[in-house]
Amino acid sequence: MGLKEFTGRYKSLLLFGPPGAGKGTVSKILAESGSHFHLSTGDVFRSLPKDSSAGRLFSSYGDKGLLVPDKVTIEVWAGYVKDLISTGRYRPHEQYLILDGIPRTRSQAEVLSNYIDLVAVIALEMPNVQRLTERLQRRAQIEGRNDDIDAGVIEKRMEVYRKQTEEVLGYYPKNKMLRINADQYPLKVLGDLFGTGWEVLTCLSHPMIQPT
Numbered sequence: 001m002g003l004k005e006f007t008g009r010y011k012s013l014l015l016f017g018p019p020g021a022g023k024g025t026v027s028k029i030l031a032e033s034g035s036h037f038h039l040s041t042g043d044v045f046r047s048l049p050k051d052s053s054a055g056r057l058f059s060s061y062g063d064k065g066l067l068v069p070d071k072v073t074i075e076v077w078a079g080y081v082k083d084l085i086s087t088g089r090y091r092p093h094e095q096y097l098i099l100d101g102i103p104r105t106r107s108q109a110e111v112l113s114n115y116i117d118l119v120a121v122i123a124l125e126m127p128n129v130q131r132l133t134e135r136l137q138r139r140a141q142i143e144g145r146n147d148d149i150d151a152g153v154i155e156k157r158m159e160v161y162r163k164q165t166e167e168v169l170g171y172y173p174k175n176k177m178l179r180i181n182a183d184q185y186p187l188k189v190l191g192d193l194f195g196t197g198w199e200v201l202t203c204l205s206h207p208m209i210q211p212t
């Protein structure tokens with residue numbers, strides 16, 4: 001089957017958590033543990049040309065800590081994944097897709113279900129806003145992200161997570177849900193994740209069975 005003809009669903013793990021909870025760190029480690037593909041929706045938006053219409057739309061929402069509207073989000077995301085497949089960078093027959101930052105609304109979850117075959121949902125839990133903010137401010141120094149610098153924008157992103165995204169967890173079956181305390185050192189978070197979720201996550205340790 002040619003790369004462009006993939007019409008199946010992407011076998012996916014979803015990462016949830018407030019800004020600063022460590023979605024990116026955990027996703028990268030899971031992806032690298034078995035050559036799987038980590039896709040951060042925030043990174044997808046940040047890679048858009050600033051003068052494109054989607055890029056301008058992203059700035060107008062992202063700079064305020066708000067979510068980009070659902071329709072555009074899904075369009076940009078689905079187009080990006082298609083491009084990854086057609087250029088051979090993401091190989092859906094062999095790799096799991098580690099999705100960080102999507103879905104963030106119920107409506108995104110509903111549309112996304114047409115694209116993915118869900119393996120697991122990892123919810124990184126960290127209610128301590130002060131410590132999340134400290135993590136983001138450290139990241140701002142390293143990565144220079146505008147939305148990590150402004151305290152008002154950080155606060156807005158936390159609120160958006162609490163009000164719009166957290167409830168999306170209820171959309172997914174409990175037997176696929178791994179809730180992990182993210183208010184710990186990264187190694188401990190990973191230890192807990194593999195301790196709780198070994199049976200679900202063990203699929204990442206070997207390549208997918210090839211279709212015959």
Ligand SMILES: Nc1ncnc2c1ncn2[C@@H]1O[C@H](COP(=O)(O)OP(=O)(O)O)[C@@H](O)[C@H]1O
Binds near residue numbers: 108
């Ligand atoms: N699924 C999504 N739906 C709408 N907007 C999104 C989505 N993912 C990312 N964004 C936009 O990109 C910004 C940065 O996302 P991300 O890097 O994942 O941030 P965070 O560290 O807050 O989790 C968000 O504040 C939002 O404007």
